[in-house]
Amino acid sequence: MKNPAREKFLPLLSPYVDGELTPEERQQVETHLANNKESTAQVADFRAGDGLIRHALEMAADEVDWKAFTEEVMGKVTPEKLPLFERIKLTLSEMFTYQRGPLVAGFAGAAAAVAIAVPVSLQFAAQPDGYAAARVHVQTVSVDRDSAARPDVVETDEGDAVIWVVEVGGPLDADGGKKKKDKEDAEESFKAHGGKEGEL
Amino acid sequence: MSALAADPRVSVQADVVFASEKPGGVEPALEKMRATLDARKQYKTLKRLEGRKLELLFNRAQSFELPNKKTAVVRLLTLENDIATVTVKVPPTEATYKLAREKVLYIQAGAHDGGEVWLLLSQPR
Numbered sequence: 258m259k260n261p262a263r264e265k266f267l268p269l270l271s272p273y274v275d276g277e278l279t280p281e282e283r284q285q286v287e288t289h290l291a292n293n294k295e296s297t298a299q300v301a302d303f304r305a306g307d308g309l310i311r312h313a314l315e316m317a318a319d320e321v322d323w324k325a326f327t328e329e330v331m332g333k334v335t336p337e338k339l340p341l342f343e344r345i346k347l348t349l350s351e352m353f354t355y356q357r358g359p360l361v362a363g364f365a366g367a368a369a370a371v372a373i374a375v376p377v378s379l380q381f382a383a384q385p386d387g388y389a390a391a392r393v394h395v396q397t398v399s400v401d402r403d404s405a406a407r408p409d410v411v412e413t414d415e416g417d418a419v420i421w422v423v424e425v426g427g428p429l430d431a432d433g434g435k436k437k438k439d440k441e442d443a444e445e446s447f448k449a450h451g452g453k454e455g456e457l
Numbered sequence: 458m459s460a461l462a463a464d465p466r467v468s469v470q471a472d473v474v475f476a477s478e479k480p481g482g483v484e485p486a487l488e489k490m491r492a493t494l495d496a497r498k499q500y501k502t503l504k505r506l507e508g509r510k511l512e513l514l515f516n517r518a519q520s521f522e523l524p525n526k527k528t529a530v531v532r533l534l535t536l537e538n539d540i541a542t543v544t545v546k547v548p549p550t551e552a553t554y555k556l557a558r559e560k561v562l563y564i565q566a567g568a569h570d571g572g573e574v575w576l577l578l579s580q581p582r
Contacts, residue, residue, distance in 0.1 A: 387467035387533075387541025388580045390557040396542070397553045404549035417493055419563040420552055 262289060263296055270296060274303040392416035465536035467556065469511045469543065470581040473523055477502035477572030490563065490577065502572065510581050513543065523547070525569035529576055547576055556580065 266289045272278050273286045290297045339347065352360055395418050398408040409421040474487060476494075481502030483491050491503055511519050513533035520530040530546040534553065541556045547566045554562055561579040568574075 385465075385536060385539035386580075387465075387536050387539065388556050388558040389539035390555050391560075393557045393560045393562050394555040395552055395562070396555065399551050401549040406549050408550045408552070410552075411497075413493055415493070416557055416560045417563065418554065418560075419493060419497075420550060420565060421497065422550055422565045422567070 260293065260295070263293055266293075266296060267299075270300055271303055274300055274307060393418040395420065465515050465533065465541075467513045467533050467536060467541040467543070468581045469513055469531060469556070470508065470577075470579045471511050471521070471529070471531065472508040472577040472579070473506045473566075474575045474577060475502070475504045475506050475524070475569065475572055476500045476575050479572070490561075490575075493561075493563065506574075513541075523566055523569075523574050523576065525567045525574050527567055527574075529566070531578070543578075545576070545578060 266286055269278060269282060269286050273283060278286065290300060338344075392412065393416060395410045395412065398410055398420060400406055400408060406422050406424045409423050411419040411421065413419065474490065476498075478499060478501055481504070483500070483503040484505055487503040487505060491500055494500060506524055509521065511531055513519060513531060515533050515536070518530050518532040520528050522528050527548055530544075532544050534542045534544055536542075542553060543556060544551060544553045545562070545564065546552075547564050550564070552562075552564070556578075557580075559580055561577055564576040564578070566574040566576045
């Protein structure tokens, strides 16, 4: 046979055990429990069940290694990515706030490096390599005193120069035609003629 | 800095080229040489035999032997206004000339192996 009072309080028994009722509801439930053994037994069952569950959870928790828990959770947390400008601003702000000393030292070092490197590089950049002329200019050409050969200088339109060695009286020998002719003008000197071709 | 200024030095690329009027092929890199000499002699073989970079110090001669047993001697005479004056001796000739940017001095250096040897002096690349 149904008990109307128990029917009324039955939905409140579990919240009562869990401490979720208002003080007024709690007072009503406790009055009901004082008069109803069936509900009292059910509340006892709820509490026993809660105790078992809590105990089981505690045992399960003991078996888990929580050492890396924080790191794992934090590793999975992706912070909200700020816009580039904001990130730069934040980084600079943090640097100036917390790392002012090293930052100033770094800037001073960089300035010193630039102050040294710039003059040195300019010096090397300005170091003459000897090739400032636009054209090869042959100033003089001479031949050995006893040579039968004579030089013939050509300065080309492109700015190059060619020194042909012409043997007097025959093809050029490996030794340059030595002793083939007793040259009176033993040493010739050539003054280049503004890029024009011509024999000495 | 003053040590650098007091110790002028110039780099010169010296290439030795075999040339012949007999057909044998002109190396692509020597096509400019062929064109330069073409008005006077039509070489059909131009082959680079060797190349070396000379570091010329003031008045200190550098010499090297050519394939035809001649000895070439190169010496830095002056370095004024970034223009170097160099003497080069390839018997029987000795020339004094001014270097120029990306220009070449071709020197006919004697007979060799049925053809001729040329010495090319230029700015190192």
